[in-house]
Amino acid sequence: MKPEKPRRCGDRLRELGELARTAGVAVVDRVLQVRDRIDPRFVVGRGKLDELLLRSAELDARRSSFDRELTPSQATAIADQHRPQRHRPQPQLILDIFAQHAESSDGKLQVELAQLK
Numbered sequence: 001m002k003p004e005k006p007r008r009c010g011d012r013l014r015e016l017g018e019l020a021r022t023a024g025v026a027v028v029d030r031v032l033q034v035r036d037r038i039d040p041r042f043v044v045g046r047g048k049l050d051e052l053l054l055r056s057a058e059l060d061a062r063r064s065s066f067d068r069e070l071t072p073s074q075a076t077a078i079a080d081q082h083r084p085q086r087h088r089p090q091p092q093l094i095l096d097i098f099a100q101h102a103e104s105s106d107g108k109l110q111v112e113l114a115q116l117k
Helices: 005-020 046-059 072-081 088-102 106-116
Strands: 065-066 086-089
Touching: 005 065, 005 088, 046 072, 088 106
Parallel strands: 065 086
Antiparallel strands: none
């Protein structure tokens, strides 16, 4: 699999930032890593994860988001490295936006069902 071009990755990063802002989350920093393959354990490389955790502590960031959905084992491995911080994949940000704007009981129920899935 070819790595994504840096421009496309930058577009995805900007989109994630806009989703976060729409969900009411303040974006305090952005980090981009272009790899040939996603690290199966941490998504990003171990060194980049250490850098992210250090930067998060410096900025007193309470959560981080990734531009892809994490597998349960990836979410656990990342959380094990830095317990106090929460991680939010892009699909969860989108569901959070829908939850904030759902007005009808049917809409709220559909969002809740999607979050459970």
